[in-house]
Amino acid sequence: MAKTENSEFDIRGVNHVALVCKDMRRTVEFYRDVLGMPLIKTIDLPGRRGQHFFFDIGNGDSIAFFWFPNAPEAQPGIAAPGSLPGSGSLVSAHGSMNHLAFNVPAEKFDSYVERLVKKGVKVSRVLNHDNSPEQVSEDVTDDVYIRSVYFFDPDGVCLEFACWTRELDERDVNFSQVD
Template sequence: MSRTNSSFEFRGVNHIALVCKDMAETVRFYRDTLGMPLMKTLDLPGDGGQHFFFDVGNGDCIAFFWFPRAPERAPGIASPAALPTKGDFSTAHGSLNHIAINISAEKFDEYVDRLVERGVEISAVLNHDHSPTQVSADVNDDTWIRSVYFFDPDGVCLELAAWTMPIDESHVRHDPVDADGRKVEGLVVES
C-alpha cells in the first residue's frame, strides 16, 4: 500500500487543525468518548484562544483551535450537512469533508458497537466494493475498505475506516476530471 515519494520523505500527517466552539466539549468527546489521549494544550497569547492536540495513533494528531470570535459553523459549506446514507454529503471547494481514522479490520464491528453504546449517532456501515453501487450490505471478496461515519460536537465528520485488502497500483483506474467535469486522459491512467 505504500508508494515511494522521490521528492520529499513525508512521514504521515503530523496533525490536522480544526476549529471548535467549546474546547471543554471537544475534550470530553475526543478524549472521553473516543479515547484519544490529550497530547498538548496551549493558551494562545492575548485573547487568542486555545490550541489542543489529541493523539490519533502512529504519532499523528487531530488538533483544535478555539477562537473567541470565530464565526458559527456552516454545514453544507465547510462541512457535510448530513452523514453518508442520511442526506447530502457534499461540501465547498477547499473545505474539509471528513477525517478518516484508520483502524484494524478485525476491530471494526467492535468499534462500531462501542460508538453506539457511547451514544454516538452513526451512518450505516459501508462495505465499499467495486459493484455498480460501490457498497454492499455484507463484506465480500471485493470489499476493499469498511467505513462508518459520525459527527463530533461541532459537526466535523469523522470516519472509522478499515482496509480489507492490500491496495496497489491496480487500484489506480480512473482519469481525473477538470473543473468542467471533462476527463483528463493520460494524467493518472496510462493509455
C-alpha cells in the same frame, strides 16, 4: 494497503490536522473521553486570542483544535457535509474538509462501531466500499476494499472509522477518472 514510495519528499504521515471548535471543554470530553484520545498539549494563544490543543491519534500523529472566542458559527452543507454519508448529501464546498478518517484495525471494526453506539454516538450505517456500480455492498466480499462508519463530533465535524480490507494495487487506479 500496499506500501508505496514518495520520490520527492520523506513524508511520514500526518503530523496533525487543525480544526476549529466552539467549546474546548465539550471537544476535550468527546475526543478524550468518548474516543479515548489522550490530550497531549494545550496552548493559550497570546493576547487572549483563544486556545490550541492536541490529541494523540496514534502512530505519532495528532488532531488539533483551535478555539477562537469570536469565530463564526458552523455552516453544515457548506464548510462540512450536512448529513452523514449514506443518509443524505455529502457535498461540501471547495477548500473545505469533508471528513477525517481514522484508520482502525479490520478485526476490531465491528466492535468499535458497537462501542460508539453504546457511548451514545449517532453513526451512519456501515458502508462496505467496493467497485460495483453502487460502490457499496451489504456484505463484505472479495471486492470490498475499505469499510467505513461515519459520525459527527460535537461541532459537526464528520469523522470516520475506516479499515482497509485488502491490499490495494494497480487494479485500483483508473487514470481515466483523473481527466
